[in-house]
Amino acid sequence: MMANSELTLSPECIAGRYHDAAITRPGGHAAGRITFSIHTDMAELEAEWRVFDDCSLNSLHQSFDWCASWVKTHGSELLIVRGAAGKEPLFLLPFEIERGRLFRTARLIGSEHSNLNTGLFDGRDGAFCAECVLALASGIGRQLRQFADVLVLERTPRIWRGAPHPLAALAGIEHPNASFQLPLLGTIDRTLTQLNAKRRRKKMRISERRLAEIGGYDYVIAREKPEAHALLETFFKQKAARFEAIGLPDAFRQAETRAFFHALIDSGADEPDRLLELNAIRLKGEHAGRISAIAGLSRKGDHVICQFGSIDEEIAAGASPGELLFYRIIERLCREGVALFDFGIGDQAYKRSWCTIETRLRDIFLPITLRGRAAAAVFRAVARAKRWIKANEKFYAFIQRKRRLRQMSAASADEP
Structure with a gap:
């Protein structure tokens, strides 16, 4: 019809x-x-x-x-x-x-x-x-x-x-x-041989040590929908704060966009495929329950795409929780038989540090x-x-500065 x-x-x-x-x-x-x-x-x-x-x-x-x-x-x-x-x-x-x-x-x-x-x-x-x-x-x-x-x-x-x-x-x-993509070779050790494995492991140990100093962390995979929806809302807040800090419009600000990602969580894709799986670093100790980093993943067969990611800029940002989260995700996906981890579109330094394929x-x-x-x-x-x-x-930096100034001006105009 x-x-x-x-x-x-x-x-x-x-x-x-x-x-x-x-x-x-x-x-x-x-x-x-x-x-x-x-x-x-x-x-x-x-x-x-x-x-x-x-x-x-x-x-x-x-x-x-x-x-x-x-x-x-x-x-x-x-x-x-x-x-x-x-x-x-x-x-x-x-x-x-x-x-x-x-x-x-x-x-x-x-x-x-x-x-x-x-x-x-x-x-x-x-x-x-x-x-x-x-x-x-x-x-x-x-x-x-x-x-x-x-x-x-x-x-x-x-x-x-x-x-x-x-x-x-x-x-x-x-x-x-x-x-940007990273082929996964069955184990984290074999996968890291494509990169600077020594440096990557060192960064992971430094992150874990810094987080241990404030009580440690748990690597969380939201298996239940209520937990996934809650993590998604935390991501929206973290990302909005980040966009505001760098003077860019929030790409997730529209209500229909947020509703779409919530709908992906509710979609009944057969395991192990998932339209949206929320992964996170959750702090323990004095900041127990605080979400330090979040990544939203989509899986189809042996291909996983990172749809988005964010970190808490206020607590433990110096511990590089986002890098630690990617390490734990890739380590897990190697065990699960995933062949390709896709960091998605956009040229950023952390993607180049992880990836061997540029598409x-x-x-x-x-x-x-x-x-x-x-x-x-x-x-x-x-x-x-x-x-x-x-x-x-140089011109791109100029454009970014102009955008930040416009956003700051608009924010000032909205203040009573």
Whole structure:
């Protein structure tokens, strides 16, 4: 069923089939003609969607439960494109429509808080052929014209887990930020051989000694939902204090964003996978119960992404509790058979100190109407400007200072 009443579908869309181009799948197997269907109800695609979820090459950010949590808390206007060859589903691309004053944008669901976007592709035959993807892009563009002006696929990898990603066949520009990963090699000792193991262990011992001086700590994994919700609220407070201290807007300040992360906790993903697992360093002794560091993790198979992290800036910050927490997390995940720990998007010193893999990401802007051509040009210009600013350390520092001054001025104006 086409559930979203805000989308007016033509009779052809309601029929849901669009013949585009003959393609050949990798290995030379004829796939026949690609057909497209457009949907506004996630539920009618759930069975197929969850089959796509099982493919390790598809990001958990496009998984059914992740997208359902986002839609539930944001009231998104959905447009899900399904592609098939005969009766065989080939891909799902779940978009939400953003309506601006000048143009309409189709963007992958929840892109604002995604570390990695892949869409959902059938990975059984390996990488999609370039001809297939170009045909898909052409066909999708023709069918989406009545709903959107520009198609935005942000933070997509060219290579993911050693294989070319299907979307790499489309033209794109480099995203301003890369993401960073650490392969896990079965034990913490073997994993640390990729890094400066001696220095890493020394930092861990110093952290433990400093925390012991104020009573010690417990490494906590929130297994029960009430504890996880409480830790999430503590994270929001710690992160808000951090953003305020450095003069940046709080990325988690909006009520729907906070509701989304709470919804992830409540999602019933099968163990060991979890959409959001809260890990923490909890102090003992004179500060018993105080949360010194928090990390929010998402797990899909043998891949774990750190979605966010924070520390208590007031107590024991000099003990580097965040570094200690990552050490304990990675140590545990090695025992649990995880193969890749992903620190997520954003170039920060602590990520580089832990990681041996830097994954460059791309943004793809596909115009699908005449107005969309102008929109795509604007998106590309903004992305290039952001990349240039971040590459220019002096100018980036200047921008950060200006942002801090504006925030301080706004805070002063709000005071009675």
